[in-house]
Amino acid sequence: MPYNFFKDFKKACKKEPEKVFPHKKALKDADKLFNLRTKSELLSFITSNGLEELEFETKKEWEKNPKKSNPMLVYSYEFRSMCKLGYIAIMRNEEYGNWIIKSFHLSNRSNNMMNIAFQKAKFIKK
């Protein structure tokens, strides 16, 4: 389910980019941390499988939703891009068919990069 959600999101990034809205802060972080300077660069990165080793992290209700009758879920994922561990949070407004990129920044686990590298090399256990 979370991976299907992301699949739909990726499809929207490719076919209906005008329906995808990155939050201002997410776009700033994408520029600052990942050299993705515009919305189109960010969406193109997502559609061309730039988010490697995507792992679903959590799903929770959007806290700031003013319309409680239309509950929206925020899905968050972690990914890797070269030596960077990233974090993306997305949600969808079913009523309008819009996708929101809530966050796009480095993962909190990114300072454990060596640890993860050792796990992958099977030097240490998970």
Place this chain on the structure above:
Amino acid sequence: MSKITCPACGSTELLTETQIESIEEPFGGKKNIKTTNHTCELCGMSGDFSNNNEESIKLCIESLKTQAVQNILEDFTSNHYSFSSIERALEIPQRTLSKWKNATSRPTSSGIALLKFLRLYPWLLEVAEQKYDYEVAQKIHVNDALAKVVNQMTFSRTNSFKPETATLEVTHVRLNIDHDTTPELTDDEYGFTTPLIEASAN
């Protein structure tokens, strides 16, 4: 024109602001552009809800990249690198760089990336000149790194390793050895007698 709504919650209670955004490009400088930003007063979602900023940001980045290319090429000229020799070393068609400089043709993104690398590491030209030979490339790289390290080392008395002080410290240690109690004599494998002293500095 349809009314702009918040893409997250659908509210029309939006705060629209014109902001000055600063865009930077390595070697190209900085430019300020005006962008429109919407903030939803209900849910706090913020961003470009009308998808209008994209084009102006792209244009600005493009003009800064053009400026970066010109700056880098001017830098090569002022450092006495001739365009024809760079083109020969890189095996790119002659007059390519002149065309980029005069803006009669535009370099691709990869061309711009190459120029930035050459500006940062001009020794890559020498690597190309040596036909990308791995061993030679390593030597060129190490030579450049060593030259940089040596240039950054200061040999003045205040900032660097001080052999004079080091000698004084050793002397100081020797002076503090209590000769009456510590020396013990032992024979080493060569038949010399050596005092076993544990030097302690006060």
